[in-house]
Amino acid sequence: MIFTEKMDKLKQEIGKVIIGKDMEVELMAISLLFNGHILLESVPGTGKTMLAKSFANAIGGGFSRIQFTPDVLPSDVTGIQFFNPKIQEFELRPGPIMENIVLADEINRATPRTQSSLLEVMEERQVTIDGVTVPLEEPFMVIATQNPVESQQGTFSLPIAQMDRFFIKIKVGYPIYEDERRIMQIHRGDLIIKTIAQVLSISEIVQLQTTVNDIHISADIENYLLTIVRKTREHNSIELGVSPRGTITLMKASQGKAILNNRTYVTPDDVKAVAPYVLSHRIVLSFEGSLTKTSENIISEILDSIPVPVEAGENE
Known part of the structure; x- marks a missing residue:
């Protein structure tokens, strides 16, 4: 199948900067086939953000990052309607949620009100701003991260209704000994994320998504x-x-x-x-x-x- 060949290339590309995460990449690819959302859980510094960025680069999708803190408002996620005095009309200012791949970093630091603003987006794949509904472009995937160590310090547990909207949950563990050695060797060579090549296009992804019916x-x-x-x-x-x-x-x-x-x-x-x-x-x-x-x-x-x-x- 074409998808199998593309997956091999995807793992090779992401493997340039993310070592020993083949299973995680496979699970992310499966989620992509169904526009499913992903919850990554691990301690800081294990490459969750780099993994999400590398994945977005490899599939050629638009990428945005939302750093969640308790003071982030729903409008900071979805966007706002603002009045433009020059044209005397309201205009839409899209929020960071309107991208193909959205990294919701430390999602459990957001308040329940802000977390709930993601429910419509994740389930309906559309955003409602001041009564105006805006559909999102395909493919659309939220990759959220949370840190279990800080679960009792300034965090808000995700409600079961929101947990149920994540296609999969991946616990990103520490690398094994030899993988961590390779990570050190790569970073001594100053290899950065822009070396990731695009192996899939948006149109190819949409086409591949139809194969699951077979x-x-x-x-x-x-x-x-x-x-x-x-x-x-x-x-x-x-x-x-x-x-x-x-x-x-x-x-x-x-x-x-x-x-x-x-x-x-x-x-x-x-x-x-x-x-x-x-x-x-x-x-x-x-x-x-x-x-x-x-x-x-x-x-x-x-x-x-x-x-x-x-x-x-x-x-x-």
């Missing part, structure tokens, strides 16, 4: 996927299970993984590969469950507890 899901895979979701609603350590939106997202992400694996049908391995990134942020643990386990632990337990169907082929 990815087959057998009845056995559907049952497997639905069983996983149902288990999250019945688990005694989970207070709130995965929503129907999460079910649809898991289906789409599995189709995206199949495309990356150069297949026209979904296998159980595709579902298992993406499930932790799609489901972990969509569940709310009970008090007792949160004392001994993480969301990722429980999703892993659920996946291990469900019999895996025999892999279905394209025509089954």
